[in-house]
Amino acid sequence: MRSILAAAVQRLRGRRQTATRLEGLTCIPVTVESVVNLEGPGEFSATLLERIANARERILISALYLQDDTAGREVLAAIYAASAVRPELQIAIFVDWHRAQRGLVGKAASPGNAALYVEMARRLGPGVPIYGVPVQSREWMGVMHLKGFVIDDALLYSGASINDVYLQRFDRYRLDRYHLIENRALADSIAGLMTRILQTNTAVRRLDVEPQAKTGSLRGAIVGLRRVLARSRYAITAGSVGNGEVGITPLLGFGHRDNQLNAVILQLIKRTERRLVVFTPYFNLPGPIRRALEGRLRRRCRVTIIVGDKTANDFYISPEDPFKTIGALPYLYESNLRRFCKIHQGDIDEGLLDVQLWSHEHHSFHLKGLLSDDDYALLTGSNLNPRAWRLDLENGLLIHDPQGGLHGQHQAELGRILARTRRLDHHTALDDTGTYPVPVQRILKRLARTRADRLLNQVL
The missing domain is CATH 3.30.870.10 (Endonuclease Chain A)
Structure with missing residues (x-):
C-alpha cells in the first residue's frame, strides 16, 4: 500500500514539475x-x-x-x-x-x-x-x-x-x-x-x-x-534575451493533465499585477481561468475582456432568416456573459472589470490571447473555453518582452480592436433571455431544465 501511495505522490510531483514558472521557461x-x-x-x-x-x-x-x-x-x-x-x-x-x-x-x-x-x-x-x-x-x-x-x-x-x-x-x-x-x-x-x-x-x-x-x-x-x-513539446534550444530582443516560447496544449499551454495561461493571469487583457471569441471560460480572473479582481488588478457581440458570432442567424438550432449558440454565450457581469457588477462599477463587446456590421470576431502588464503576451489559437482546455490539440507563442520593445505594436493592435467595441457599463445592457427569438428561448429553457446547458458548455 505504501509503495502505491509513494508512486502516486511521485507522479503528482512530476506533474507539478512540468508546470515550469514563466521565468524558467526556455x-x-x-x-x-x-x-x-x-x-x-x-x-x-x-x-x-x-x-x-x-x-x-x-x-x-x-x-x-x-x-x-x-x-x-x-x-x-x-x-x-x-x-x-x-x-x-x-x-x-x-x-x-x-x-x-x-x-x-x-x-x-x-x-x-x-x-x-x-x-x-x-x-x-x-x-x-x-x-x-x-x-x-x-x-x-x-x-x-x-x-x-x-x-x-x-x-x-x-x-x-x-x-x-x-x-x-x-x-x-x-x-x-x-x-x-x-x-x-x-x-x-x-x-x-x-x-x-x-x-x-x-x-x-x-x-x-x-x-x-x-x-x-x-x-x-x-x-x-x-x-x-x-507527452510532446516543441523542441527548442535555450537562449538568453539580449538588448533589442524578446524571448518567444512555443507551447503545446493537449488534454487536461500536464497541459503546458493551459499551465502557462494560468500562470500568466496569476502573475499580472496591473492590467490584464483577455481576448476570447466565445464567452465560455473554463473554471480555472474564471477563478484566476476573479483572484486578480480581488487584488484590484484591472481586467479587460474583449469578446464578440452575439451578432459577431460565427453562428449568429438574423431573426429575419430561417432559424436553425445551431443559431442558439450565440445566445447561450451571451447568457454566460450576462451572468458573469451580474456577479461582478461591483467590479465593473469600480472600473476594475472592463468588458468590451466587438461588433462591425455583418463581420465576425475570432480573437484569442492575453496581454499581461507590459512584459508578456500570448498569441494562441485556443478559444479559452472548456473544449480548448480539455479536448482539442492547441498551441501558442508566449512572448516575454522585458524591455517593452513590442509595447507600441501591442497598443496599436489593441487600439484598432477597441475602435469597434462598446463598453458594458451594466449587465442589463445585454439582452435578457426573454427578449430572444422564441425558438432560442425554447432551446435555452429546455437545456436549463435538464441541466444540459452545463454539459453543452463543456464541449463547445
Missing part, C-alpha cells in the same frame, strides 16, 4: 524588428500568398481546415504553383481529419474539403500532400487546432484557418490576430512538430489520395497518437 531570442503585427485579414492574406509564391525551401501549414471555396482554392493553387516552379520544396499541410470530411454545420451533407484535395491532386499532381490529423475518433471529442504557417525562415501565426471569411474575400471578414515572425529557430521548432510528430504517425493519413481510410480502422492508432501528443 525561450528563443528574437529581435524586436523581426516581429510584425499585421493589421488585418487583408494584409494577412496578401502576406501569405506573397510568401508562398517566393518560397525557396519549405511550405508547412497547420490549420483547422483549408476550405473548398474561393480563398481555399486560391491558396492551394498558389502552393501547387510554387511546387511546380521548385519541385524540391518541402511541402505539407495538416488539417483536422474529421472537419475535412464533412460539410459545414447547418448546411447540407457533403464529402467535405477532402474532395477538393483529391480533385486538385488528380489534376495537378501529387506535389502538395495534405494530412488529416485525428485527435479523437469523433470530432465532438476533440479536433486538431494547431495553428502556424511556416514558409522558409518565417512563421505566420494566427488563429485563422483558410477560407473566404478568414482571408476577407468578397464582402465579409472574420477578425483574428496576425503576426509575422522572421526567425529560423522558431520556424524550425514549429515545423519540427508537424514533420517529426504528426507526419510520421500512423494515425495521420493523406486526404489528397483515394481511397481514404475509415476512421473506425484507425481507432488503435488514434489512441497511440493521443499518448504521443500528451
Whole structure:
C-alpha cells in the first residue's frame, strides 16, 4: 500500500514539475524588428500568398481546415504553383481529419474539403500532400487546432484557418490576430512538430489520395497518437534575451493533465499585477481561468475582456432568416456573459472589470490571447473555453518582452480592436433571455431544465 501511495505522490510531483514558472521557461531570442503585427485579414492574406509564391525551401501549414471555396482554392493553387516552379520544396499541410470530411454545420451533407484535395491532386499532381490529423475518433471529442504557417525562415501565426471569411474575400471578414515572425529557430521548432510528430504517425493519413481510410480502422492508432501528443513539446534550444530582443516560447496544449499551454495561461493571469487583457471569441471560460480572473479582481488588478457581440458570432442567424438550432449558440454565450457581469457588477462599477463587446456590421470576431502588464503576451489559437482546455490539440507563442520593445505594436493592435467595441457599463445592457427569438428561448429553457446547458458548455 505504501509503495502505491509513494508512486502516486511521485507522479503528482512530476506533474507539478512540468508546470515550469514563466521565468524558467526556455525561450528563443528574437529581435524586436523581426516581429510584425499585421493589421488585418487583408494584409494577412496578401502576406501569405506573397510568401508562398517566393518560397525557396519549405511550405508547412497547420490549420483547422483549408476550405473548398474561393480563398481555399486560391491558396492551394498558389502552393501547387510554387511546387511546380521548385519541385524540391518541402511541402505539407495538416488539417483536422474529421472537419475535412464533412460539410459545414447547418448546411447540407457533403464529402467535405477532402474532395477538393483529391480533385486538385488528380489534376495537378501529387506535389502538395495534405494530412488529416485525428485527435479523437469523433470530432465532438476533440479536433486538431494547431495553428502556424511556416514558409522558409518565417512563421505566420494566427488563429485563422483558410477560407473566404478568414482571408476577407468578397464582402465579409472574420477578425483574428496576425503576426509575422522572421526567425529560423522558431520556424524550425514549429515545423519540427508537424514533420517529426504528426507526419510520421500512423494515425495521420493523406486526404489528397483515394481511397481514404475509415476512421473506425484507425481507432488503435488514434489512441497511440493521443499518448504521443500528451507527452510532446516543441523542441527548442535555450537562449538568453539580449538588448533589442524578446524571448518567444512555443507551447503545446493537449488534454487536461500536464497541459503546458493551459499551465502557462494560468500562470500568466496569476502573475499580472496591473492590467490584464483577455481576448476570447466565445464567452465560455473554463473554471480555472474564471477563478484566476476573479483572484486578480480581488487584488484590484484591472481586467479587460474583449469578446464578440452575439451578432459577431460565427453562428449568429438574423431573426429575419430561417432559424436553425445551431443559431442558439450565440445566445447561450451571451447568457454566460450576462451572468458573469451580474456577479461582478461591483467590479465593473469600480472600473476594475472592463468588458468590451466587438461588433462591425455583418463581420465576425475570432480573437484569442492575453496581454499581461507590459512584459508578456500570448498569441494562441485556443478559444479559452472548456473544449480548448480539455479536448482539442492547441498551441501558442508566449512572448516575454522585458524591455517593452513590442509595447507600441501591442497598443496599436489593441487600439484598432477597441475602435469597434462598446463598453458594458451594466449587465442589463445585454439582452435578457426573454427578449430572444422564441425558438432560442425554447432551446435555452429546455437545456436549463435538464441541466444540459452545463454539459453543452463543456464541449463547445
